[in-house]
Amino acid sequence: MNNMQREKGKHSEGMKLVASLTSKRARSSFVKEVMKMRGGENILDCIQCGLCAGSCPTRFAMDYSPMQIIKMVHLGMKEKVLSSSTIWVCSTCYTCYTRCPRAINLTSLMMSLRNRAIQENFVVKTGVKPKFHKSFFEIVNKYGRLHEPELLTRILKKSDLGSLFHNAALGWRLWRKGKLQIRAPKIEQSSDLSHILEKTSEEGS
Amino acid sequence: MKYAFYPGCAVHSSSKEYGDSCKAVSKVLDIELVEIPDWNCCGAIDAIYSYKPLYSVALDARNLSLAERMKMDVVTLCSACYYTLSRTNQLLRDDSGLKNRVEEALSSAGLNYNGDVKVRHFLEVLLSDVSLEKIGEKVKIPLTTLNVASYYGCFLVRPPDLTNFDDPEHPTRLDELVETLGASKVEYYGKIRCCGASLAMTDEEVMLELSKSILLNAKNAGANCMITACPLCHFNLDAKQKDIESKFDLKIDLPILHFTQLIGLAFGIEPKELGLHRNCVSPKKILPQYAGSVA
Numbered sequence: 284m285n286n287m288q289r290e291k292g293k294h295s296e297g298m299k300l301v302a303s304l305t306s307k308r309a310r311s312s313f314v315k316e317v318m319k320m321r322g323g324e325n326i327l328d329c330i331q332c333g334l335c336a337g338s339c340p341t342r343f344a345m346d347y348s349p350m351q352i353i354k355m356v357h358l359g360m361k362e363k364v365l366s367s368s369t370i371w372v373c374s375t376c377y378t379c380y381t382r383c384p385r386a387i388n389l390t391s392l393m394m395s396l397r398n399r400a401i402q403e404n405f406v407v408k409t410g411v412k413p414k415f416h417k418s419f420f421e422i423v424n425k426y427g428r429l430h431e432p433e434l435l436t437r438i439l440k441k442s443d444l445g446s447l448f449h450n451a452a453l454g455w456r457l458w459r460k461g462k463l464q465i466r467a468p469k470i471e472q473s474s475d476l477s478h479i480l481e482k483t484s485e486e487g488s
Numbered sequence: 489m490k491y492a493f494y495p496g497c498a499v500h501s502s503s504k505e506y507g508d509s510c511k512a513v514s515k516v517l518d519i520e521l522v523e524i525p526d527w528n529c530c531g532a533i534d535a536i537y538s539y540k541p542l543y544s545v546a547l548d549a550r551n552l553s554l555a556e557r558m559k560m561d562v563v564t565l566c567s568a569c570y571y572t573l574s575r576t577n578q579l580l581r582d583d584s585g586l587k588n589r590v591e592e593a594l595s596s597a598g599l600n601y602n603g604d605v606k607v608r609h610f611l612e613v614l615l616s617d618v619s620l621e622k623i624g625e626k627v628k629i630p631l632t633t634l635n636v637a638s639y640y641g642c643f644l645v646r647p648p649d650l651t652n653f654d655d656p657e658h659p660t661r662l663d664e665l666v667e668t669l670g671a672s673k674v675e676y677y678g679k680i681r682c683c684g685a686s687l688a689m690t691d692e693e694v695m696l697e698l699s700k701s702i703l704l705n706a707k708n709a710g711a712n713c714m715i716t717a718c719p720l721c722h723f724n725l726d727a728k729q730k731d732i733e734s735k736f737d738l739k740i741d742l743p744i745l746h747f748t749q750l751i752g753l754a755f756g757i758e759p760k761e762l763g764l765h766r767n768c769v770s771p772k773k774i775l776p777q778y779a780g781s782v783a
Contacts, residue, residue: 321541340682344694372691374698375534376682377646381656390647397538415690416539423536423547427528429497438689449731457502457727460766464501471526475550475597482593483543 313361320399322391329353335379335389345369346408349379349389352396365405370396371412411438424480427470432463489617491608492560493521494551496569496719497529502727503719505763506565509748510610512761516626517618521563524555530572533643533686545586546593548576553594553601561606563613565748567718568685571643573607574650609644611717611747612653615661620668628756630670634774636750637674637706637714638662641721642682656680662715662747669754676709678702685720688728693735699724700732703740713774715747722746727768743771 317323329350336348346368347355355364364370373393380390401413418437422430432454439446457463499507514521528550531537536544551573555562564570580587580603587603594601614623640659648656659680663673681702684695703725706714716722726744733740744767752762753775764771764782771782 340698341684341687341694343697344691372687372694374682374684374686374694376642378642378680378682381646381648388647394534394538394541397534398541401539410690412690413539416535419532419535420539420543423529423531427526428500429529429532431497431501435689453727453731456730456768460768462502462504462727462766468497468500470528472597475599476528476547478597479546479550479593480543482596483540483546483589 311359313359313364314356316361316399317356317392317396320392320395322388322393322395323356325385325387326353326356326392328385329357329387330385332384334382334384338378338382339373340376340378341372341374344372349373349393353387353389362405365396365400365403366408368408369393370400371407411440414438424476425473426467427473427476428468430464430467432465433467489518489613490520490522490560491563491613492555492558492605493523494527494530494555494562494564494569494573495523496564496566497532498719498723499565502723503746505766506719506722506746506748509746509752509757509762510565512757513748513751513755516755516757517614517623519613519618522558522560524551524558524562527551527554530569530576533568533572535686542586542589542593545576545579546590548572549580549590549594549601550597550599552576552603552605552607553599555605556601561608561613563608563610565610565717565719567609567641567643568720570607570609571650577603577605577607578650609651609653609717611644611662611665614751615665620664623665623751624668627669627754629754631750631754632670632672633712634671634750635674635710635712636666636671637676637709637711638666638679638747639683639702639706639714639716639721639725640680641685641716641718642680644717645680662717665747666715666750669750671750671754674706674709674711676705676711678705683721683724685718685724688720688724692731695724696728696732696735699728700736700738703729703732703742704738707740707742711742713743713745713771715745715750717747719746729769741769741773743767743769743774745771 333350336350339349352369370393375390377390380388415438530548531544645654645656645659654661666673684698687695749762759778759781772779
């Protein structure tokens with residue numbers, strides 16, 4: 284494919300994607316993998332009607348639309364799917380699933396794809412998402428409940444002064460209203476969670 | 489009427505006034521909410537689930553297990569907790585392999601869950617177990633000056649197989665409540681559009697964009713206030729409204745009330761008891777009679 288073609292926009296972009304496909308065997312194995320995931324069971328039922336893409340409130344911030352992600356799964360494009368921004372920008376609002384005429388639980392699938400991307404260390408274009416999930420888990424596992432200030436300080440980029448200032452202002456606003464929880468909450472039987480973690484640890488990650 | 493109360497993390501921290509107004513309203517309606525002792529975080533939609541799905545379900549099953557001992561329905565104020573707890577029930581019902589593993593994890597902590605707990609949203613309890621008629625009877629001060637945009641958000645109505653509470657595309661039950669309280673409902677586009685709560689910490693720009701559209705649509709449709717039924721939606725639309733205004737160079741100034749605060753006002757409960765001084769966007773201009781006691 285030459286440079287001229289590449290610059291033609293959507294169609295040539297699509298061709299590029301198809302060209303990047305791996306072997307036929309790898310393709311079919313990714314579809315099978317996805318069909319075993321929660322939300323991916325009936326992914327072959329998709330008729331590419333686009334209702335999910337048209338309904339998605341965060342489509343504007345995604346690199347591929349939800350409908351495209353499904354087609355890319357059909358085509359076995361594992362790398363592209365698991366490194367897309369789409370799976371992270373999905374706000375899990377369930378509008379696509381509610382409207383899907385083929386009852387594909389795409390919202391649930393997005394969560395499963397995130398999990399797979401974390402497990403297989405795919406690079407995330409939109410930054411902090413895997414860190415957010417990991418930190419959220421660690422904080423809840425430690426205290427039994429969420430401690431928002433700790434979560435925020437863990438995922439904030441210390442070099443981004445604008446963001447630090449902006450969040451400090453929000454913190455001040457909340458503090459004045461008595462809505463900022465400084466001390467971490469802790470449940471009494473936090474040892475329950477250690478037991479649960481131990482028994483569920485073989486799930487990977 | 490007695491229920492096992494699951495407040496969720498937000499109601500204990502950034503949304504205290506939601507819990508306070510819920511308690512005040514419950515007292516008037518003879519509803520007793522008994523907090524589930526030693527409850528833990530539900531896992532917050534996909535926050536833990538995307539990282540450790542099995543752990544996330546087992547963590548949440550601990551809450552249901554603690555509630556099961558109380559032999560009451562679980563009631564929550566948070567739509568995200570409502571969804572997450574309901575999903576845990578659904579997953580345990582539909583996936584026997586998962587259920588076995590969760591049972592094993594629970595028993596290692598000396599717990600057990602049979603799957604018999606019903607999870608409900610406080611709004612649904614008010615509408616089904618109390619009824620609009622009985623709520624109407626308690627109204628002392630009809631809120632005739634308020635034009636209220638009801639914001640349903642996501643998890644009160646979606647996914648419909650889990651919530652089964654209202655029409656997922658055109659919900660009306662909050663609007664019916666608004667009219668029962670003597671206020672006017674405002675129809676606007678966006679009452680079921682996502683506010684971006686799950687992106688608030690990671691993709692704030694996207695969240696601000698989503699919440700901006702909701703606020704502007706409601707305001708342009710003539711609303712002088714908005715109500716929510718979820719502490720996360722409330723946080724984005726209220727506490728972050730200032731950030732939306734500065735990012736997009738706009739003046740919105742739309743007070744956002746928890747639906748329990750609106751009911752409380754109509755019941756004649758003092759604004760302080762409803763925590764109205766904690767709302768970030770001041771409701772002073774819509775409640776001139778209480779100018780001294782709201783923020």
